[in-house]
Amino acid sequence: MSLSLALSPIDWLGTVAAVLTTAAFVPQAWLTFRTRDVSGISLGMYASFTCGIALWLAYGVLLDAWPIIVANAVTLVLAASILAMKLAAREPTTKKAAAAQGLQRP
Numbered sequence: 001m002s003l004s005l006a007l008s009p010i011d012w013l014g015t016v017a018a019v020l021t022t023a024a025f026v027p028q029a030w031l032t033f034r035t036r037d038v039s040g041i042s043l044g045m046y047a048s049f050t051c052g053i054a055l056w057l058a059y060g061v062l063l064d065a066w067p068i069i070v071a072n073a074v075t076l077v078l079a080a081s082i083l084a085m086k087l088a089a090r091e092p093t094t095k096k097a098a099a100a101q102g103l104q105r106p
Contacts, residue, residue, distance in 0.1 A: 011067065014065065014067035014068065015067040017067070018067040018068065018070065018071030018072075019071070021071060021075075022071045022074050022075050025075055025078060025079075026078070029078040029079075029081075029082060032082050032085065033081070033082075033085075036085065038082065038085050038086040038089050039089075041082065041086050043086055043087070043090070046079065046082065046083050046086055047083060049079060050076065050079045050080055050083045053072050053075050053076045053079050054072075054076055056068060056072045057069065057072035057073055057076055060072055
């Protein structure tokens with residue numbers, strides 16, 4: 001039996017949605033990997049996004065829903081890699097350095 005006959009219309013819908021959302025994320029991830037520039041990325045947003053993707057992956061596994069599993073596994077690898085780059089790029093902020101930059105009240 002071919003793959004196209006095995007998928008229900010609902011599975012096709014999920015597969016197309018998964019492919020589109022994952023594919024939409026790839027160019028930005030590729031640019032970030034290529035330039036190593038994470039300065040415009042919010043750490044809080046990316047941390048919560050990565051956790052959300054991990055939860056979607058767990059949800060897909062519990063449902064045995066392959067479109068959800070594959071799309072979120074790919075996105076999780078990309079998002080976690082970018083999050084790791086963002087964490088590695090953070091400069092440790094000491095009180096003295098923060099005060100020198102005017103970030104801390106005296």
